[in-house]
Amino acid sequence: MNERGKIVVEQITSEVLRGNFLGDPHVRELFIYLPPSYERDTTRRFPVVYCLTGFTGRGQMLLNTQPFSPNLAERMDNLLATGEAGEMILVMPDCFTRLGGSQYINSTATGRYEDHLVEEIVSFVDRRFRTRVERAGRAVVGKSSGGYGALRCACRHADTFSVAVSHSGDCYFEYGYLPDFPKTFRAIRGDAGKFIENFWSEEKKGKDDITALNIIAMSACYSPDKSAPLGFRLPFNTTTGEIDNEVWARWLAHDPVRMVEHHADALRSLKLLYLDAGTRDEFHLDAGARILSARLRKHNINFIHEEFDDGHMNISYRYNRSLALISEALEA
Incomplete structure (x- = not known):
């Protein structure tokens, strides 16, 4: 039988979300996947992947069970079993709001979710678990609004994350x-x-x-x-x-297509920048990814861009591809 990772649930009390405009909770649950050897190999430090959900999502939902489709932890276990990825800690934050989501942005109308993620959650995880505390050991990945959050982190927080992956992330807002x-x-x-x-x-x-x-x-x-x-x-x-x-x-001004030119140096510093979208995406994010790719190319930024034959929904199988690439980049 293949070894399985362990899910632990932590509570994090956020000072930056306390008293937010919407009255949303400032105490949040943080779901964390620890790889199979975490408890056994007590001297080893592990790379960390921050996994961001889309609109109306929160971290726990990445662990939901669905018929015929593994959840994120099961996908990670499978990749370890086949040797396609190395062991990593996966962190699944809750950045939900009563309006459905935060875009992982600081806003007076919702709360300081960007600070909550980058400052509070990252430091909490580094204190609580045996992580690689340098940027070279951290990645951020997300789908849809979570993909947008990953792109935003790539632009604004390349000193914290060295790898960023956007699955069908929001870009080219016109479409x-x-x-x-x-x-x-x-x-x-x-x-x-x-x-x-x-x-x-x-x-x-x-x-x-x-x-x-x-x-x-x-x-x-x-x-x-x-x-x-x-x-x-x-x-x-x-x-x-x-x-x-x-x-x-x-x-x-918040569109990743426009943000590239203001954060080109940060994006060039990444070990891996990956973006994809389905060719039948209902929000036309395949076109958005192509436009973003052109802007990245214009500024001599290395990246991987892929397309696949599908729409926007039910594409969690794309994590098989990205987690393998993330593991390779973080171990390089």
Whole structure:
């Protein structure tokens, strides 16, 4: 029988999330996969991979069981058994908000989730477990909004992470978000606050409701405004639906496609930058990844870009590819 890693659950008390605008918990659960030899080889230090979930996700969900599909811990065990990857610690944070997600950004409208991840969680894990504490021993990987978070960390925190992997991460916002603006305009009917209240009161959330909540959540992340009643500004006029170019410009400043030129040196310092997307991605993130690749190439940044025949959902099998590459890069 193949050896299996162990899942441990820690509680982390966040000072940077305490008293956040949304009133979300500042005490969070942190799910951690320890490799099979962790308890046996008590002098060894292990590389660490921070695994970021997408919109509406939290770390524990990476360990959910599904028919015919292994969860993240089982995938890691399988890769160890076949020799495709070496032993690593996997850390699965909870950066969920009552709006569905944080984009791993500091925002006055949601909380300091970027600081929570990079400052609090990383230092907590390094204190609590036998990790390789240098950047060369750390990676960050995510899917969708988690992929966006990984790209953001690559740009802004290359002094903490040496490897970044984005599976279908948000980029080129014109394709990923703009098509949902008119849908959100119709869904909120001029009152985003009332929409949010109704959303939480309904037992069953519809697809269109999730779409609208996503744009609302992104507004809280990308265009916070302390003077606004909800703490953020939407990128369109809620009465007419016309795009607010000033707010939209604030969103675009957070687009990885635009961030590249401001963080080229940091990106060039990475041991591995990997991005992929399905050729049938419903949010057109395959095009976004191609555009991001062109920007990276323009700035002489090394990266790996791959495409696969699938959409945006149910693509956790892509972790088989990325975890093997991450292991190789961290051991190099």
